[in-house]
Amino acid sequence: MVQEEMICLLQILLFPGFLSLILVAFFYEWVDRKFVAKLQNRYGPLHTGPGGLLQPFADFVKLLSKEDITPRAADKLLFSAVPIFLLSLPLTALFCIPMASYSALTSFEGDLILVMFITILIVVSVFIGAWSSTSRFSTVGGIRAGLQMLSYEIPMTIAMVGPAIVAKSLCISEIVQWQTTGLWFIFTQPLGFAVASICLLAEIQRVPFDIPRAETEVVAGWLTEFSGRKLALLRLTEDLELVLAGSMLTSLYLGGPSGFGLAPPFLWFFIKLTACILLLSNLRALFARFRIDQLASGAWKYLTPLALLQIILIELISW
Amino acid sequence: MSPIFNIPFGPQHPALKESENFMFEVDGERVVDVTPRLGYVHRGIEKALEDRTYIQDMHLIERICGICSHAHTTCYSQAVEEGLEVEIPPRARYIRSIVAELERIHNHYLWLGLVAHEIGFETLFMYAWRDREVVMDLLELISGNRVNYAMNMIGGVRRDITPEISSRIRKGLKVLDERMKYYERICSSERTVLVRTRGVGVLKTSDAISLCAVGPTLRASNVKRDVRADDPYAAYDEIPFHIVTHDGCDVASRIVTRCEEVFESVRIIRYALEHLPTGPLEVLVPRTVPPAEIVSRVEAPRGENIHYLRSNGTDKPARYKVRAPTLANIPALCKMLIGGYIADIPITIAGIDPCFSCMDRLAFIDANTDRSWVWDGEQLRRYGFKWYKKR
Numbered sequence: 001m002v003q004e005e006m007i008c009l010l011q012i013l014l015f016p017g018f019l020s021l022i023l024v025a026f027f028y029e030w031v032d033r034k035f036v037a038k039l040q041n042r043y044g045p046l047h048t049g050p051g052g053l054l055q056p057f058a059d060f061v062k063l064l065s066k067e068d069i070t071p072r073a074a075d076k077l078l079f080s081a082v083p084i085f086l087l088s089l090p091l092t093a094l095f096c097i098p099m100a101s102y103s104a105l106t107s108f109e110g111d112l113i114l115v116m117f118i119t120i121l122i123v124v125s126v127f128i129g130a131w132s133s134t135s136r137f138s139t140v141g142g143i144r145a146g147l148q149m150l151s152y153e154i155p156m157t158i159a160m161v162g163p164a165i166v167a168k169s170l171c172i173s174e175i176v177q178w179q180t181t182g183l184w185f186i187f188t189q190p191l192g193f194a195v196a197s198i199c200l201l202a203e204i205q206r207v208p209f210d211i212p213r214a215e216t217e218v219v220a221g222w223l224t225e226f227s228g229r230k231l232a233l234l235r236l237t238e239d240l241e242l243v244l245a246g247s248m249l250t251s252l253y254l255g256g257p258s259g260f261g262l263a264p265p266f267l268w269f270f271i272k273l274t275a276c277i278l279l280l281s282n283l284r285a286l287f288a289r290f291r292i293d294q295l296a297s298g299a300w301k302y303l304t305p306l307a308l309l310q311i312i313l314i315e316l317i318s319w
Numbered sequence: 320m321s322p323i324f325n326i327p328f329g330p331q332h333p334a335l336k337e338s339e340n341f342m343f344e345v346d347g348e349r350v351v352d353v354t355p356r357l358g359y360v361h362r363g364i365e366k367a368l369e370d371r372t373y374i375q376d377m378h379l380i381e382r383i384c385g386i387c388s389h390a391h392t393t394c395y396s397q398a399v400e401e402g403l404e405v406e407i408p409p410r411a412r413y414i415r416s417i418v419a420e421l422e423r424i425h426n427h428y429l430w431l432g433l434v435a436h437e438i439g440f441e442t443l444f445m446y447a448w449r450d451r452e453v454v455m456d457l458l459e460l461i462s463g464n465r466v467n468y469a470m471n472m473i474g475g476v477r478r479d480i481t482p483e484i485s486s487r488i489r490k491g492l493k494v495l496d497e498r499m500k501y502y503e504r505i506c507s508s509e510r511t512v513l514v515r516t517r518g519v520g521v522l523k524t525s526d527a528i529s530l531c532a533v534g535p536t537l538r539a540s541n542v543k544r545d546v547r548a549d550d551p552y553a554a555y556d557e558i559p560f561h562i563v564t565h566d567g568c569d570v571a572s573r574i575v576t577r578c579e580e581v582f583e584s585v586r587i588i589r590y591a592l593e594h595l596p597t598g599p600l601e602v603l604v605p606r607t608v609p610p611a612e613i614v615s616r617v618e619a620p621r622g623e624n625i626h627y628l629r630s631n632g633t634d635k636p637a638r639y640k641v642r643a644p645t646l647a648n649i650p651a652l653c654k655m656l657i658g659g660y661i662a663d664i665p666i667t668i669a670g671i672d673p674c675f676s677c678m679d680r681l682a683f684i685d686a687n688t689d690r691s692w693v694w695d696g697e698q699l700r701r702y703g704f705k706w707y708k709k710r
Contacts, residue, residue, distance in 0.1 A: 288440035
């Protein structure tokens with residue numbers, strides 16, 4: 001009994017829990033930076049570790065040691081709580097995604113809804129963080145983050161319900177298991193995959209949807225006032241969000257850890273995750289930033305109808 | 320409570336490469352009003368010029384602007400040469416034009432990268448700045464320097480363009496021409512660029528004329544005005560070229576105008592290299608300039624550059640005044656910004672290709688009445704006394 005609890009604890013703390021998730025997050029920040037740098041004809045991180053592999057970790061440590069300034073006018077409690085709260089959200093969501101085996105650390109009927117709810121909570125916390133820091137740039141950034149959420153949340157939810165309808169389950173692990181027997185959903189629902197990837201790009205606030213923190217417009221947007229440890233945690237949150245976005249695509253559309261041959265399931269999962277993250281980075285290097293009104297009208301005019309069309313197609317085919 | 324919210328833009332802001340302050344009144348994402356506050360990088364160059372000899376001044380003039388250093392020195396040497404009533408040799412005139420056009424190419428590449436950065440298109444920014452290295456290498460080859468070329472001297476130019484250098488310039492121009500064609504295609508077909516630039520920062524032709532816009536900003540509002548053609552200097556009276564204009568009146572057409580100006584510059588340089596006259600590079604000139612008042616004009620990459628010189632028969636100028644193109648574009652800029660979105664502020668400001676350290680002199684602009692005036696030190700001092708008495 002004690003042994004079982006020990007294994008459970010190790011799973012939560014080490015693999016596939018906190019430690020490995022954070023390491024994976026750092027690794028994918030490096031992959032993302034290096035890949036975009038190559039696309040832009042630059043080198044990217046070079047000197048810390050082999051090929052700059054340890055650069056994200058070095059940045060994290062450097063930020064931890066830096067001065068932590070709280071603006072005098074800020075709501076001190078909320079301002080300090082938001083980074084911790086924000087960090088816990090994507091970690092929680094990642095626990096519901098099966099990585100090492102076909103069932104996740106925690107899985108229950110309806111955890112897909114929970115993960116979607118968490119993605120909304122992230123934006124709400126961003127807004128609270130922006131509001132509590134009382135800077136003008138933060139406020140504008142926070143408002144933009146809220147507006148952005150109103151644009152992409154609906155099409156993303158509709159698109160992600162697609163796999164759930166076919167698999168007849170709202171549990172991510174079961175959707176993954178369904179795909180081990182059937183065809184991956186990327187082949188049967190390409191439209192849904194496209195809509196979901198675009199919406200996830202908005203969710204993780206990358207170019208062309210880095211509107212809430214457009215450097216040249218509103219300094220660092222909602223991040224402007226955060227510094228030191230708080231900024232370090234927020235940066236880590238971003239990396240985890242990138243992993244979460246990639247994992248969502250992998251589990252819902254690419255069959256999660258399922259694969260063929262002798263390779264263990266987690267290896268397959270990471271191969272697919274890498275492909276998804278490279279896709280997200282690639283899109284990032286191709287475009288200029290949209291304006292918030294353009295994103296809102298684009299999301300409602302094109303993404304939502306496309307997502308609905310995908311649902312209608314699924315219903316027609318299964319009927 | 321009024322829904323108006325003030326957002327400061329500068330003096331320190333990531334979108335501004337130099338310090339300048341714009342106070343925006345916004346209603347949600349819309350800009351209702353803008354008040355520019357100039358003078359953060361005022362360096363007192365004009366006063367310093369009066370304390371130095373004409374030869375020393377050349378070095379100071381060169382440092383008014385990092386990018387259009389050649390335009391400023393050309394303007395200055397023209398003024399002094401006119402005061403001295405000397406004609407510079409034809410070869411020197413051609414070399415001045417060649418360097419001026421290379422500088423224009425350099426400036427437009429740099430600007431394209433900045434514009435891409437302002438709209439968040441980092442890849443184009445990296446590419447444009449990589450290709451800018453080609454033209455910077457050419458300038459280094461000619462003059463020995465990458466930015467402050469120090470090519471001009473009173474009475475001619477300092478260095479020659481040998482046949483060997485000229486063939487390397489031709490090779491470099493081929494690359495620059497091809498790359499710019501590619502960027503022009505991207506900027507006029509890539510959707511995300513178009514939605515951010517088309518219809519943004521509109522400056523109607525009538526406004527452009529009445530607010531005295533200059534340079535590519537003016538030409539993108541479909542006004543055919545260019546000092547090179549209207550009041551030819553250097554070798555521009557002998558080199559055929561056409562003035563690029565566009566009728567879009569927005570940031571997109573400013574991009575296309577500048578891209579096409581690069582093609583035009585390439586053609587000008589090719590022609591000038593082909594028809595480079597032989598002869599000496601400079602004439603010897605006296606050190607003192609007889610009393611005169613001279614206005615000299617040059618089409619800098621950013622627009623019309625006006626220098627005013629009053630000499631008093633000594634070897635130092637009695638008064639020197641520089642009107643850089645950015646200053647002329649500020650009233651037009653305010654017009655473009657009002658009614659736009661917050662997100663369009665950086666691209667609109669970048670659209671006029673601002674160079675604040677060129678511009679910051681004792682000049683004042685009232686954004687409400689579009690009135691601008693210039694004060695000398697004494698007037699400013701008196702204004703200061705009055706202002707503090709009121710407090």
